[in-house]
């Protein structure tokens with residue numbers, strides 16, 4: 001069994017930034033699925049996240065296809081308990097800490113916990129923080145919670161640190177899929193500075209410049225999905241960009257170690 005969380009920690013220690021492509025099973029079908037698989041095969045990201053806040057399509061067959069065709073690690077990113085699958089390598093056990101809806105703080109976890117434990121899938125408890133992305137997001141609508149305002153860095157940090165103290169293993173700053181504005185760099189920096197856990201950032205990233213800006217601000221892992229649903233050819237560009245960022249960061253890190 002892979003130890004994915006340990007790998008994430010080791011990469012982070014070596015200043016190795018990580019990149020994930022998010023596939024929403026409702027969107028990733030037909031010709032979009034074929035072109036996405038082809039792009040992932042030719043240039044694989046560190047991780048493939050599968051899930052969505054409103055996904056209704058079962059995820060098993062998509063994950064099986066990814067495992068057959070693509071040399072990457074598949075991590076479940078479920079919008080609710082029904083998206084659990086034993087086929088994935090790991091599960092982000094997300095708790096929507098920015099909201100006050102008990103269903104997404106603990107309810108869905110109770111629904112799925114015994115099946116998850118029996119499956120032996122690697123579980124990575126993750127504090128999930130929805131940040132205002134400039135327009136109402138599916139997460140906001142489905143969870144009936146309010147996002148953290150974009151200029152409230154202290155609230156984001158306090159929530160992230162609460163995740164850490166509760167024993168969660170990662171924190172995810174989420175602007176919402178297809179957000180019109182990404183998580184502000186200032187907020188990423190602020191949270192990164194006060195948090196000891198790996199930091200995931202996603203939502204609304206459409207260009208490699210935005211990817212680099214998120215890495216520069218302190219994101220350890222950046223997730224991009226929506227833009228690839230219409231432009232799967234961009235996957236390769238993003239993976240190449242992330243790999244060159246990693247190579248430069250690793251070189252600088254080993255020079256400072258010498």
Ligand code: 1GP
Nearest residue numbers: 177178202203204225226
């Ligand atoms: C959404 O953070 C992810 O949950 C990725 O966002 O789909 O906008 O890239 P996009």
